Amino acid sequence: MAATTTQSSWHVLSRICAGILGSYLFTWGFVALGATALLAAGLGFHEATDLVSMLGFLIFLTAFCFAFIAASLTRVWLVLAGGGALLTFAGWCLSRSLA
């Protein structure tokens, strides 16, 4: 650790928050839009929801690793929190049109 460049503790904290909260929001959006999109595509209810919730954890894992690997922390927040909010909104809209 000592040999490498050290970042400010705010930067580290922000990465950790992005890794946990950002990934959670992104996954939430993925499950919301994924499930409704699959339902709209004609999959059975349990088939659609089970599939996205299984894949959701792999999405979370990918997002979590991405939060620490990506060079730009701004991009991490934009993709995870921004993308998550967008996906959630899209999923909500689609679910209202289905119900």
Add this chain to the structure above:
Amino acid sequence: MFANFRLSLTWLHTWFGLVLGFVLMVAFFFGSMSVFDREIDRWSLPQTRIAAQPMPSFDRILAARFAQMTEPDPEQRELAAGRVTQPLPEKLKVTTWSAFTTHRDPVLSMFVGFEVPNSTLPDDQIFGDVTIDPRDGRVLSRDQLPIGSGFFYPMHFSLHISWYGVGYWIVGFAAIAMLAAIVSGVFMHRKIFREFFTFRPTRNLLRSTLDLHNLAGVVALPFHFLWALSGLIIFAGIYFPVIETMMHPLVEQHEREEATHTGLDLEPSGKPGRLSPVDAMVSAAKEKWASRGMPGEVGFLAVTHVGSSNAYVSIYRDSTDRVATAEGMHFDGATGRVIFEDPPVGPVETVNGFLEGMHLQQFRHWTLRWLIFVGGLLSCACIATGFIFYVEKRKRTHARDGHAGSRWVDALAVTTVTGMVVATLSILVVNRLLPENLPQRDLWEMSTFWLVWILTLVHAAWRSSALREARMSKAWPEQCWTIASLALSAAVLNAVTTGDHLGRTLSAGYWPVAGVDLMLLATAGIAAVAARKLQARARARVRDTVADNDTTLEQEPERA
């Protein structure tokens, strides 16, 4: 830290692995214990040391017992009282009855569901449960704790922190950290194939610890990954309640469509009704299974809309000979005719069922069961060697700079490696020492467990002062000796207090108790050998003043 791909992953692996590693030790150790939860139950409840029993007759045994279960669990009632808009009525309306058993259960778990009126949650239900002897319907006292399924098993996924379900979230996040540690570990090392065959126990401690860490990680790589993942999938509904919360109208619409399709009513009719003989329905279900070439026993039986004219009975075959759980058959409670049979599940639900079934292991396959147990212990070994590597790598610089980091990690590592085993054995020892009919016996047992675990932390923290001089903490060998004596005492106490010594259980072939006793003796043996080796090493260190030369190693660039 995050300058490049490798350094970022190394940071992730080190710090999340370290912080959540302590939680993961608990999850994997008690998960491994849960592989044999029913066997540990038999050991801890001598009055249940009988052969496994099939689901008993509903009409003769279960019906009367269900009718007496009129109260929900007080704790659940209290929680429910906090989420209703009107005060809870004294008597809650019973909605469901259910009973569950597996091929390893001599006792039967029965559950009654109660409606929570005016709740802020949709379809809110709380439960009451009892465990009975299925031969005569006698209820087992609540004060008798089934240590395997009632204490170790919930520990591995909830840490027994029930406050707002926080325990589930901590373990869930630890599982994500496990997955991330596996991914980053693979990228950090690249030489996966070579590490499969690399263990140099005679090289210096840092080197052999890293070898063992890699070996344990690589040997059971699919196990580590799949068990963490399937554990998350089992509780997907808790971690991502997306559909149930955000898209409730969609769920309601689906439920209505499904009810129309299956003919199983969503709501009770409001008119009272009588249940026709359920045993006849069970026979009909068994006949149908046999006619399809898959005869079997009932694993799960449920009555929905209890007392209503549209009550229905659902019967599920057990999973003794397969991984995934079974399709159900649903009978009209009033007429006893089949209303609906679950169709075979599609590919997605087959995968889902397989992942969950593999984790829960209700199937009968002892070789696989043992392999899963070994897999869990390998996960523990991988995590524990991670802690030791962390300490060994830093203890000299930390000692030199007066930094307490490695000292605390060492104390926590002792607590979650040997300390956890000491606490586990203590609850078994105290289980055999407490009077059989002591009121709140379960509370005494659980309190002993927590108290002993805290004591091991205090002991480890005290002994870790050795780290100030970069020496090994004496807590390791001392707690190993404690493990050895407690494990031996537990086996002896079982023989003395129940008479079921190994000579008797082995000759009778009663493996649940013989197995636990043999594992206790093996634990005692391994712990004694470990303690002696650790003490010999510590003595050698004292004699050998050039010890430091022995532990310099070529810095591994990827672990820098």
